[in-house]
Amino acid sequence: xxxxxxxxxxxxxGTLDLLILRTLVLGKQHGQGIARTILRTSSELxxxxxxxxxxxxxxxxxxxxxxxxxxxxxxKRKARFxxxxxxxxxxxxxxxxxxxxxxxxxxxxxxxxxxxx
Amino acid sequence: xxxxxxxxxxxxxxxxxxxxxxxxEELARTGIAPADxxxxxxxxxxxxxxxxxxxxxxxxxxxxxxxxxHVRFGVRALRLRPGFTVAAVLTLGFGIGIxxxxxxxxxAVVHRPFPVYQADxxxxxxxxxxxxxxxxxxGMTSLVSYPEFLDYxxxxxxxxxxxxxxxxxxxxxxxxxxxxxxxxxxxGYFTTLGTRMALGRGFxxxxxxYPGEAPVAVLSFSTWATTFGADSAxxxxxxxINKQPLTVVGVAEKNFAGLGYxxxxxxxxxxxxxxxxxxxxxxxxxxxxxxxMVGRLSPGATxxxxxxxxxxxxxxxxxxxxxxxxxxxxxxxxxLNFPEARTEGRLAAGLVFALGALVVIMACTNVMNLLLAxxxxxxxxxxxxxxxxxxxxxxxxxxxVESLLLSGSGAVLGGLLSLNLxxxxxxxxxxxxxxxxxxxxxxxxxxxxxxxxxxALAFGLVPALQATRVDLVSAFKGNVMVQRxxxxxxxxxxxxxxxxxxxxxxxxxxxxxFVRATIRQASVNPGYVTxxxxxxxLNLAQLGYDDTRNRSLYDxxxxxxxxxxxxxxxxLAERLPLLGRHSDQVELPRVQGSxxxxxxxxxxxxxxxxxxxxxxxxxxxxxxxxxxxPIHGERPSVVSVSMTKLFWxxxxxxxxxxxxxxxxxxxxxxxxxxxxxxxxxxxEPFAYLSxxxxxSPDLRIVVRTAGETSGIERAMTTWARKLxxxxxxxxxRLADRLELERKPARLTALVAGALGILALMLALVGISGVVxxxxxxxxxxxxxxxxxxxxxxxxxxxVIRQGAxxxxxxxxxxxxxxxxxxxxxxxxxxGISPLDPLTYAATGGILMIAVGLAMYLPARGAAAIDPATTxxxxx
Numbered sequence: 001x002x003x004x005x006x007x008x009x010x011x012x013x014g015t016l017d018l019l020i021l022r023t024l025v026l027g028k029q030h031g032q033g034i035a036r037t038i039l040r041t042s043s044e045l046x047x048x049x050x051x052x053x054x055x056x057x058x059x060x061x062x063x064x065x066x067x068x069x070x071x072x073x074x075x076k077r078k079a080r081f082x083x084x085x086x087x088x089x090x091x092x093x094x095x096x097x098x099x100x101x102x103x104x105x106x107x108x109x110x111x112x113x114x115x116x117x
Numbered sequence: 118x119x120x121x122x123x124x125x126x127x128x129x130x131x132x133x134x135x136x137x138x139x140x141x142e143e144l145a146r147t148g149i150a151p152a153d154x155x156x157x158x159x160x161x162x163x164x165x166x167x168x169x170x171x172x173x174x175x176x177x178x179x180x181x182x183x184x185x186x187h188v189r190f191g192v193r194a195l196r197l198r199p200g201f202t203v204a205a206v207l208t209l210g211f212g213i214g215i216x217x218x219x220x221x222x223x224x225a226v227v228h229r230p231f232p233v234y235q236a237d238x239x240x241x242x243x244x245x246x247x248x249x250x251x252x253x254x255x256g257m258t259s260l261v262s263y264p265e266f267l268d269y270x271x272x273x274x275x276x277x278x279x280x281x282x283x284x285x286x287x288x289x290x291x292x293x294x295x296x297x298x299x300x301x302x303x304x305g306y307f308t309t310l311g312t313r314m315a316l317g318r319g320f321x322x323x324x325x326x327y328p329g330e331a332p333v334a335v336l337s338f339s340t341w342a343t344t345f346g347a348d349s350a351x352x353x354x355x356x357x358i359n360k361q362p363l364t365v366v367g368v369a370e371k372n373f374a375g376l377g378y379x380x381x382x383x384x385x386x387x388x389x390x391x392x393x394x395x396x397x398x399x400x401x402x403x404x405x406x407x408x409x410m411v412g413r414l415s416p417g418a419t420x421x422x423x424x425x426x427x428x429x430x431x432x433x434x435x436x437x438x439x440x441x442x443x444x445x446x447x448x449x450x451x452x453l454n455f456p457e458a459r460t461e462g463r464l465a466a467g468l469v470f471a472l473g474a475l476v477v478i479m480a481c482t483n484v485m486n487l488l489l490a491x492x493x494x495x496x497x498x499x500x501x502x503x504x505x506x507x508x509x510x511x512x513x514x515x516x517x518v519e520s521l522l523l524s525g526s527g528a529v530l531g532g533l534l535s536l537n538l539x540x541x542x543x544x545x546x547x548x549x550x551x552x553x554x555x556x557x558x559x560x561x562x563x564x565x566x567x568x569x570x571x572x573a574l575a576f577g578l579v580p581a582l583q584a585t586r587v588d589l590v591s592a593f594k595g596n597v598m599v600q601r602x603x604x605x606x607x608x609x610x611x612x613x614x615x616x617x618x619x620x621x622x623x624x625x626x627x628x629x630x631f632v633r634a635t636i637r638q639a640s641v642n643p644g645y646v647t648x649x650x651x652x653x654x655l656n657l658a659q660l661g662y663d664d665t666r667n668r669s670l671y672d673x674x675x676x677x678x679x680x681x682x683x684x685x686x687x688x689l690a691e692r693l694p695l696l697g698r699h700s701d702q703v704e705l706p707r708v709q710g711s712x713x714x715x716x717x718x719x720x721x722x723x724x725x726x727x728x729x730x731x732x733x734x735x736x737x738x739x740x741x742x743x744x745x746x747p748i749h750g751e752r753p754s755v756v757s758v759s760m761t762k763l764f765w766x767x768x769x770x771x772x773x774x775x776x777x778x779x780x781x782x783x784x785x786x787x788x789x790x791x792x793x794x795x796x797x798x799x800x801e802p803f804a805y806l807s808x809x810x811x812x813s814p815d816l817r818i819v820v821r822t823a824g825e826t827s828g829i830e831r832a833m834t835t836w837a838r839k840l841x842x843x844x845x846x847x848x849x850r851l852a853d854r855l856e857l858e859r860k861p862a863r864l865t866a867l868v869a870g871a872l873g874i875l876a877l878m879l880a881l882v883g884i885s886g887v888v889x890x891x892x893x894x895x896x897x898x899x900x901x902x903x904x905x906x907x908x909x910x911x912x913x914x915x916v917i918r919q920g921a922x923x924x925x926x927x928x929x930x931x932x933x934x935x936x937x938x939x940x941x942x943x944x945x946x947x948g949i950s951p952l953d954p955l956t957y958a959a960t961g962g963i964l965m966i967a968v969g970l971a972m973y974l975p976a977r978g979a980a981a982i983d984p985a986t987t988x989x990x991x992x
Contacts, residue, residue, distance in 0.1 A: 030139065032143070033139070054129075054133070078131075080135065
């Protein structure tokens, strides 16, 4: 594993984790559903690289922020459903407020939109 | 769900498949053509393989996986070069083996707990006296007397038990040798040590109440089993020890034979000593050092608490001895623990460990050298692996694992070699009943492990750094010369080679000096005859003989001896030459106006025939005859030439007077100097004092025969047994004694020689490596020179010059170093000068020839370079 790769992961990691946790507030969901929901709620702006979705789920599961079990989807397909744990819920609150503070700080630094061009 | 249970890959694959199916349905609902659905779903998912791979990496113990891969690869790489591998493993095995043996010995003697119940609670207790004190010492000053032990034993609490013991050889006709290694012990000895009885009982406390009270004995298990065929009727039987009847009350448990380095065969209460020693005992003497004290800490008590408690006892006692201060030393029980051994042993142990370290360092530098050379040969391989995406870290790990494999194999070999240690020790130290536990244990194992890790780092790290610092471009061109900044590895190797030459020069010179000393020693004239001389000692003291019986027995035996036609001469003497040193203060009578002069001089008590038996020439005056009556209370004496020089330089020594131990002597003759104390020294002043049976109870009968002494040895035993059935005769041949005296020097010469040759081999491998590497580096240049018409000889010379310079630097440094080191050996070189020109010249010559050969072979290879091929290859 080279260093550059893990650098990029670290950059994305916090955000993706946050989005997954937020999506799961609405209830149990499987991987594909999570990706779909993120795509839909972000007005199709964020296309989750599915290749990093599963490692992220894996990671969250190991940190006990989410738990998983096999179930059946609404269209009768076997799927692995993820669900927020109490720990995950607490984590979501912290992460979300940290993210909002950061976003506010970044936009105040950037100031009003420049006329570009 | 168990969080520690790893998720199977199968489960993950199923999840991804379900994802793809769900995605496909979703896409189908949004109206994409079914044919494209699958690929669109897959596209949306991204790289399936990558996801799986990441899952895999996050799940497995990757380092273990990689380690297995490295080990597998390493084994293959080492097997591909059997020559290199065998050389490295042998070198390391030798180095690690020697050090393991040293450590095992050291551990056994200094650290290994006693073989008793809960040995971690057993402590050794010694006394150290400071200031003004006077004691009767048997063994070491740090031992205790019986009254002192009783003082200490009164205090309870910190110590659960306290005991003393003293070993002594005693006469016992029922054993094959007629003697027994006995131990006099306090009656709490077995309970303190937690020794159980295999049969019968141990000693009761009341059996130590009064001197001579309880004639009882306990046998060791092995004596019971071997001498008495494990006869259970033995308990309750009477045995005769030193002619005193004792009742066997018990047999100690198996595997316990006392705490000393010689196994004990029989225990008796210490209070029996007056009876067994026929009155020559010190049981009631307060100021005597003769008993070893051991204690058992109460559960939870510390060594410190024990020391404080015992020290308070010692302090109270010191109040009655103005000017004396007693320090009580308490330490965890081990074989060699007394303070005298610790101070003396420290130097010896330091020296031995230094030697061991030197061997390991030599081994490491050599393997490092081999690895450096191999690193250069593997440059291309490293280059390819780096180009294919291996990280430098990976390669480093790989090379370190290879080093660990080498040192690990070396450790296994070394461990196997060191298993021969007990046999070796038994061979070198021929002591009966030697019990030193040299079996490997956890500490020894940890030592080997640590040593092999350390050596792997020592020889592996630098070459690994060096080998992975590869410039891809030049590696592929196969041209390692391109970069100017790449001279560092060769400089490192040059240094190593010079150091190795220097090291082997030192060891070779020391070996050479010892060889010369051994030869000198064998040809040296000791100053007396050594063949056909035998000394008989009798255990009269053990049997309680008094002076009158002593004398009559000696007289009878001598008469019988002199009547034998084989016997040329017979005499009485306290000791034979080379049998230890007995010295005493020799004082000259105070002459008016002058200061009394006194020197400590080696002495021997002899009877008149002694000079005839050993044929020591008298250069002046006469010897003395048997039964010569002291004139005016002065006994006759013969002194050596060097003693006359010490006491009466320039005066006539005959008729001079001196006193030794309160007895007055007059010089009646002067004997030529002889090597009485050590073969190395013929200048030591020596005094032969006429013997009196009173002054010296343990006398030997010394005999010179016409030929072999074995006949007279057998006859002597028969005669003695006829006079007294309990007499044990021990014969000691002077020739054997001489052999024993020569053995250490011969052994040292052998070991030093072997080490020297090994060191030289290592250095030679290094030198030929340097030369060979130089040729690889300068291949093009050589090819060009050859192509331009340079002769092969000139090319060879060119290549050799570099190695010769290193060898010369190393050799000169080594010779200078050796001149310093060998000064320390002056006293044991039998008069060979530490700067013996022959040794230095020979060593220099051997080094030059060997180095020349080591360089010539690769250099010939250089001359055989084919310019056409070489130049075309390097295009």
